[in-house]
Amino acid sequence: xxxxSLIGLAVVxxxxxxxxxxxxxxxxxxxxxxxxxRALLPDLVKTSAxxxxxxVTMGKDTTMLTRDGDRFVDASGYPARxxxxxxxxxxxxxxxxxxxxxxKPDRYEDLGLADPAAEKGAATKVALLDKEGKxxxxxxxxxxxxxxxxxxxxQYVRLxxxxxxxxxxxxxxxxxARADWFDARLTDIKPxxxxxxxxxxxxxxxxxxxxxxxxxxxxxxxxxxxxDEGKANRVTAFLQAFDFSDVRKETPVSLGNATRxxxxxxxxxxxxTAAVPAxxxxxxxxxxxxxxxxxxxxxxxxxxxxxxxxxxxxxVNIIHxxxxxxxxxxxxxxx
Numbered sequence: 001x002x003x004x005s006l007i008g009l010a011v012v013x014x015x016x017x018x019x020x021x022x023x024x025x026x027x028x029x030x031x032x033x034x035x036x037x038r039a040l041l042p043d044l045v046k047t048s049a050x051x052x053x054x055x056v057t058m059g060k061d062t063t064m065l066t067r068d069g070d071r072f073v074d075a076s077g078y079p080a081r082x083x084x085x086x087x088x089x090x091x092x093x094x095x096x097x098x099x100x101x102x103x104k105p106d107r108y109e110d111l112g113l114a115d116p117a118a119e120k121g122a123a124t125k126v127a128l129l130d131k132e133g134k135x136x137x138x139x140x141x142x143x144x145x146x147x148x149x150x151x152x153x154x155q156y157v158r159l160x161x162x163x164x165x166x167x168x169x170x171x172x173x174x175x176x177a178r179a180d181w182f183d184a185r186l187t188d189i190k191p192x193x194x195x196x197x198x199x200x201x202x203x204x205x206x207x208x209x210x211x212x213x214x215x216x217x218x219x220x221x222x223x224x225x226x227x228d229e230g231k232a233n234r235v236t237a238f239l240q241a242f243d244f245s246d247v248r249k250e251t252p253v254s255l256g257n258a259t260r261x262x263x264x265x266x267x268x269x270x271x272x273t274a275a276v277p278a279x280x281x282x283x284x285x286x287x288x289x290x291x292x293x294x295x296x297x298x299x300x301x302x303x304x305x306x307x308x309x310x311x312x313x314x315x316v317n318i319i320h321x322x323x324x325x326x327x328x329x330x331x332x333x334x335x
């Protein structure tokens with residue numbers, strides 16, 4: 001982050017805390033509400049500009065984002081949305097205590113504050129660290145409670161290393177799915193703009209999808225069989241509003257004769273998606289994407305895609321995984 005954006009983040013968090021404290025207001029002699037109105041992370045307003053890394057753990061998976069100049073990137077080097085980082089840090093700084101809750105670990109499950117890997121009542125853990133790895137904040141976030149905090153609602157939380165739990169005003173503002181940390185939209189190529197699609201299967205056999213009326217259908221299938229239009233529609237619509245579900249650095253594996261889908265548009269853009277060979281079913285669903293300009297007027301569009309995809313592999317949604325295992329023969333109705 002540049003100095004200007006760092007200052008901007010600190011200002012946002014400071015404003016959020018002031019607003020939260022004003023809303024919370026007042027204290028009480030009751031031990032359960034003695035902390036009411038106190039900022040849960042009072043130092044974060046001052047230290048927010050020093051955030052160098054953030055780690056979000058959900059279940060057994062941790063998303064680690066590291067500051068890289070004026071951006072944050074994940075372990076693969078893929079850039080995260082800076083606004084998502086700002087929103088998370090600001091929402092953390094804005095949390096104010098409404099009520100002290102239990103300090104008994106056997107009650108954590110009831111509040112959604114158990115260990116992130118727990119089968120029941122698992123929390124989301126968020127840690128912010130500075131450049132030296134010093135924790136600036138580490139919090140477990142649990143079940144939300146909309147009976148406090150007006151439209152902002154509340155949430156059950158606990159601080160790492162402290163058994164005490166709290167109901168706070170406000171809640172963590174952060175993505176619930178890993179892909180939502182990124183600009184996951186890679187392409188938006190509508191079927192109506194396609195001139196041709198070519199599927200090449202793992203055996204090396206290929207078939208062109210050519211236009212028949214308003215549809216693109218396989219031109220010639222083995223034994224003259226009729227195409228499965230449902231499968232054809234899935235193939236041709238794949239790059240329309242295509243979002244990935246995960247991203248990683250390009251692996252050293254060779255694509256060999258992996259299944260490929262090549263899309264050519266009427267304005268001269270060609271996009272090839274190729275399956276990354278997997279050793280087992282759990283590893284399926286990763287693809288590489290490359291674009292080229294068949295016509296100079298498509299050069300900018302090809303560059304925009306390659307700028308996002310070069311050097312990376314992307315996980316497709318599960319509904320598309322099987323598509324990258326289809327053969328030419330399986331495109332027939334009785335395939």
